[in-house]
Amino acid sequence: MELPRGMRDIEPKESSTIEYVRQKFIETSNLFGFQFMESSPIELLSVIETKSGPSIKNEIYYFTDKGNREVALRFDFTIGLTRFATAQKSMRLPSKISTFGGVWRYDEPQKGRYRFFHQWDIEIYGEPNIEFDAEIIDFTSKFLTRLGLENIVIDICDRELVEAYVKDVFKSDSPDVIGDILRAVDKIQKKRKQDIIKEYQEKGYSVSELEQILKFSEIKGLPEEIEKEIDVTKIKNWDKIVQLFNTLKNRGVHNIRINFGIVRGLDYYSGIVFEVFERDFDVGALVGGGRYDTLTKAFGRSDLGATGAAGGVERIALLLEKQKVNLQIRDARISVVFVNNDMQKIAISIASQLRLKCIPTDVDLSGKSLKKQMEIASTSKRVIIVAPNEYANNCVIIRNMEDGSEKQVRIDVMLNDVESSLQL
Numbered sequence: 001m002e003l004p005r006g007m008r009d010i011e012p013k014e015s016s017t018i019e020y021v022r023q024k025f026i027e028t029s030n031l032f033g034f035q036f037m038e039s040s041p042i043e044l045l046s047v048i049e050t051k052s053g054p055s056i057k058n059e060i061y062y063f064t065d066k067g068n069r070e071v072a073l074r075f076d077f078t079i080g081l082t083r084f085a086t087a088q089k090s091m092r093l094p095s096k097i098s099t100f101g102g103v104w105r106y107d108e109p110q111k112g113r114y115r116f117f118h119q120w121d122i123e124i125y126g127e128p129n130i131e132f133d134a135e136i137i138d139f140t141s142k143f144l145t146r147l148g149l150e151n152i153v154i155d156i157c158d159r160e161l162v163e164a165y166v167k168d169v170f171k172s173d174s175p176d177v178i179g180d181i182l183r184a185v186d187k188i189q190k191k192r193k194q195d196i197i198k199e200y201q202e203k204g205y206s207v208s209e210l211e212q213i214l215k216f217s218e219i220k221g222l223p224e225e226i227e228k229e230i231d232v233t234k235i236k237n238w239d240k241i242v243q244l245f246n247t248l249k250n251r252g253v254h255n256i257r258i259n260f261g262i263v264r265g266l267d268y269y270s271g272i273v274f275e276v277f278e279r280d281f282d283v284g285a286l287v288g289g290g291r292y293d294t295l296t297k298a299f300g301r302s303d304l305g306a307t308g309a310a311g312g313v314e315r316i317a318l319l320l321e322k323q324k325v326n327l328q329i330r331d332a333r334i335s336v337v338f339v340n341n342d343m344q345k346i347a348i349s350i351a352s353q354l355r356l357k358c359i360p361t362d363v364d365l366s367g368k369s370l371k372k373q374m375e376i377a378s379t380s381k382r383v384i385i386v387a388p389n390e391y392a393n394n395c396v397i398i399r400n401m402e403d404g405s406e407k408q409v410r411i412d413v414m415l416n417d418v419e420s421s422l423q424l
Helices: 012-032 045-052 054-059 078-087 130-146 159-170 175-187 193-202 207-217 223-229 238-250 293-298 313-322 341-356 370-379 388-392 411-416
Strands: 042-044 062-064 070-073 095-104 116-126 152-158 256-259 272-278 287-291 305-312 334-338 361-363 382-386 395-400 406-410
Touching: 012 095, 012 116, 012 130, 012 313, 042 045, 042 078, 045 054, 045 070, 045 078, 045 293, 078 095, 078 116, 078 293, 078 305, 116 130, 116 313, 130 152, 130 238, 130 272, 130 287, 130 305, 152 159, 152 238, 159 175, 159 207, 159 238, 175 193, 175 207, 193 207, 238 256, 238 272, 272 305, 293 305, 305 313, 334 341, 334 370, 341 361, 341 382, 341 388, 341 411, 382 388, 388 395, 395 411, 406 411
Parallel strands: 152 256, 334 361, 334 382
Antiparallel strands: 042 070, 062 070, 095 116, 116 305, 152 272, 272 287, 287 305, 382 395, 395 406
């Protein structure tokens, strides 16, 4: 009775953390004017292969359904949302869409990464505009701050910038060569430099040229720092990436730097790209995104540009746990406890009436001692104590679990005005 490799049950504590991230994500989506939607969890395999190609089969879950159609479980949200957006001929532009849910990938399981996991995702569709790219990065920064994560860095780059450098070094315009070398740059954060060189030497690439590219990919810093290090006048799109950097500063986003090693692994990225890391947490990128106008073109909409980002929720949850971020779970729940078995029926009745008023409420159903009930209720914001002497006067005791203060309140008054009664 075991689960398939790479799968796991999400236990209550982790589920609570995922829900916390989801709530903060939706709150931030509303602040930025993104429209939340739920995309289909199953796509036609041909849709997924539109840009990723047949080799994507090695990385996803796919099968033939009962109608003999080749279908696949979604491995990200971008392809599905782009399929949806490009089909909406009358959609008002720019269109800002957000979503949150589970995805499936046939990756090698690792810390913080399973074969089923959760992602949040935001996309903007419309004419290419660097302010849209800035909006995506601004959202990402503010969302992570709202989660309580402050020790992060957002590395930005321009894929065309790195592509142009690769073309110049390798003296080639071949998409296969350029794609191969960009994948080598993307691997540098995950594999040892010498392992990458050995791998590509076996493919027939020049070691000296590859080393030149990898050295270039190690350049990172503020614009003025990079300008002192290399001649940026020979770098394509340098002005564009500086413009992005400055507009982000204008938005109050200060945890950013330019990093020529950021190209993103997926082939559909076509311009600005970025990744987010926690400075002291070696678990890989928390968020990745960028511009992908080539994907909308692949779906038949050459008039439609697109930019977006996605973040792995389980990795964020690991970081929240590591940094002991207060998830404010205490604020959400009331507990009703009883002094003896005679009071249990009364406590259950009070809990039921509070739930009718949409107040999250716990009550013990198994007849535990008051001491044990209070231990379980220690994470609640308020505890309502049902005791014989107070109940004889139609009253209960309300205890503030944050400071230990108490007050006595009539039951009918409390149920008529719950919010005021629970304030201490």
